[in-house]
Amino acid sequence: MLHLAEIPFPEVERLAHAGKSLVILPVGVVEEHGAHLPLGLDSFAAEAYAAAAAPHLEENGYEVVVAPTINYGVAHRALDFPGTLTLQPETLRSLVVDIGRSLSRHGLHRLVILNGHRDRAHMKTLDEARGILVEEKTAQVLCTGFASDPAVTAACYREGVKQFYRSPRPDREGHGGESETSVALHCFPKLVKHGLIGQLDSNFDYDVEAFRNETKDYWSLSDGRGYFGSPQAASADTGKKLVSIRGRNIAQVILKAWDAL
Numbered sequence: 186m187l188h189l190a191e192i193p194f195p196e197v198e199r200l201a202h203a204g205k206s207l208v209i210l211p212v213g214v215v216e217e218h219g220a221h222l223p224l225g226l227d228s229f230a231a232e233a234y235a236a237a238a239a240p241h242l243e244e245n246g247y248e249v250v251v252a253p254t255i256n257y258g259v260a261h262r263a264l265d266f267p268g269t270l271t272l273q274p275e276t277l278r279s280l281v282v283d284i285g286r287s288l289s290r291h292g293l294h295r296l297v298i299l300n301g302h303r304d305r306a307h308m309k310t311l312d313e314a315r316g317i318l319v320e321e322k323t324a325q326v327l328c329t330g331f332a333s334d335p336a337v338t339a340a341c342y343r344e345g346v347k348q349f350y351r352s353p354r355p356d357r358e359g360h361g362g363e364s365e366t367s368v369a370l371h372c373f374p375k376l377v378k379h380g381l382i383g384q385l386d387s388n389f390d391y392d393v394e395a396f397r398n399e400t401k402d403y404w405s406l407s408d409g410r411g412y413f414g415s416p417q418a419a420s421a422d423t424g425k426k427l428v429s430i431r432g433r434n435i436a437q438v439i440l441k442a443w444d445a446l
């Protein structure tokens with residue numbers, strides 16, 4: 186796995202002529218995830234999943250290049266929390282299309298958008314960018330991770346992970362809860378407020394429908410707490426398993442789409 190920003194240009198020329206190369210573009214956001222987790226969690230998680238997916242793709246003959254992460258996204262629901270930033274959808278769409286066109290100009294025609302931020306407007310925008318690039322025959326593009334097609338999201342993130350959760354209410358887990366806290370504890374423990382986790386009450390008593398359908402904002406849904414579910418149920422060990430399995434899942438989604446596995 187190579188990072189585009191870390192290699193010199195002749196290497197890109199070589200990749201363009203390699204039989205099978207693909208570019209993963211991690212996409213995240215700057216958004217609150219509760220008082221215990223960093224605002225950049227979705228970006229960091231997308232990078233972790235890209236790294237976990239890469240070996241499976243390489244086993245299948247791909248050269249994997251990871252492009253610099255898009256750290257900004259569309260995040261209307263958490264705007265009442267300090268630090269949450271949002272782009273207008275057209276800004277994100279243009280950014281992704283411009284990156285896809287530039288890669289393609291240099292012979293990199295396979296682009297995997299790996300999105301770590303669940304937000305309908307954000308996911309729809311990424312799908313629109315994919316549509317533009319495919320329509321103009323710039324590149325083959327896939328939306329993975331949190332995608333506007335719920336079947337893709339399930340195949341990437343939910344397949345094969347249920348048994349690892351320890352939360353007493355897995356049906357109430359969500360943003361900033363067991364899953365995301367576990368991934369943070371495994372991937373970037375220095376950015377987690379460990380001492381705070383034990384002090385956080387579980388947040389199971391919220392309007393799940395409004396949360397899933399995005400009809401209410403995070404502040405009012407969580408009484409200003411910013412997380413949903415049980416951060417206390419999280420562990421680094423769970424995070425390690427989640428990242429490993431989701432990485433494999435994401436690679437499978439890509440291989441199914443492009444290699445008809």
Ligand SMILES: [Zn+2]
Pocket residue numbers: 218226227301302303360361365
């Ligand atoms: Zn998140």
